[in-house]
Amino acid sequence: MTATGAHQDAAGGPARGWLWWGRRRSAVLDVGLGLVSALECALEGIGFAERAAVPVPVGVLFGLSAGFVLVLRRRWPIVVVLVSIATTPAEMGYLMGIVGLYSLAASEVPRRITALLAGMSTVAVFLVTVVRLRQDVMQADVDQRDFDPSGWYVPVVSLFMTLGLNAPPVLFGLYIGARRRLMESLRERADSLEQELSLLADRAEQRAQWARQEERTRIAREMHDVVAHRVSLMVVHAAALQAVALKDPQKAVRNAALVGDMGRQALTELREMLGVLREEEAPSGGAPVPVPLAAVGRAAAAAAEAASEDGPCLDALEELVEQSRQAGVVVELMVLGEARAYAAAVEQTAYRVVQEALTNVHKHAAGAKVVVRLAHREAEVAMQVENGPSDAAVADAHLPSGGNGLVGMRERVHRLGGVFVSGPTDAGGFRVSAVLPSAAGE
Known part of the structure; x- marks a missing residue:
């Protein structure tokens, strides 16, 4: 039964x-x-x-x-x-x-x-x-x-009495049974929904964890792009200052001035980034609140774009190259095609790729000759930074490396749907190439 x-x-x-x-x-x-x-x-x-x-x-x-x-x-x-x-x-x-x-x-x-x-x-x-x-x-x-x-009397009265005894309990029992089955069905559905909600909560937690990791990576990349280049130039200039301090005092003074300028620019960029983060932390009430990683990532990106008056763009490549020249690196800039304006994300990414490539030259190829190529094409913009072998006669500045520069460049380029390639050359140098679609970021 x-x-x-x-x-x-x-x-x-x-x-x-x-x-x-x-x-x-x-x-x-x-x-x-x-x-x-x-x-x-x-x-x-x-x-x-x-x-x-x-x-x-x-x-x-x-x-x-x-x-x-x-x-x-x-x-x-x-x-x-x-x-x-x-x-x-x-x-x-x-x-x-x-x-x-x-x-x-x-x-x-x-x-x-x-x-x-x-x-x-x-x-x-x-x-x-x-x-x-x-x-x-x-x-x-x-x-x-x-x-x-x-x-007719006996059959009719008997029928009414029989239905009065048997029909109500049967009908009421059918109602209670149907109601009980409905409640059990609703309970099962509620349990099923609870399990589904639990699964959705687990997936949401996984997505949140993935998003937090992505934002951490983004913050680290933005901080690296904003500060690492100028600090690397400061270290190179400080090494040159130490080498010529006694032999050529005037050159030492120029190098010291350059180090000061670089330091002020780095401090300005850090102050701008921290200022944006501070605005995210305390909106108006004065009491600090926990800052979501997504807000920190947006703040870091906003501060990175505000590193100069108009943000990093392709028009600032000449100044970027000149800073490396002042640090003693031989850099040649070649621009092909008719220059035109691109979306802010494209120009910023192109600028960061060239900036990081020059930073890597300062770190790993002291004294090497560098060629920076920028090509404006019909539907894309391409950039390439190629350096020759390092000069053994030039002292290494011993700059630390986190090993994340190339990874950050590749992530930036791929996010806009571009192509990124890097690797050593046959001549013993290193080449970094990137192609970005001109319509990206619009």
């Missing part, structure tokens, strides 16, 4: 701990109904014993045994209904029949079995009611000339 919804626990699984009852009050209710039904059947068993010409204790014991079967209504509702049908000719077990039909209709028993048993119970009650009512009418003091009980 399939477990019915009536004896399932709150979690939807089989009941445990109270036999087939899920809760204590369910067990108390069923035992109470069983005792009431047993008492009813015991009292009705007295009349049955008189009609069947058997000892009264036998009828009472039979009624007690039959009525207490109602305790099993949650576990075996079919048994309860069958017992109620079997005791119907003995005119006992009305409570058991009503409650049994309700429990059967509310359970998970197939509907065809429920309809069959409900029909059998209806027929049994109808026949017993017809016989009993006919006997009562025949024994009553009624004028037979004006009223004939053998006609």
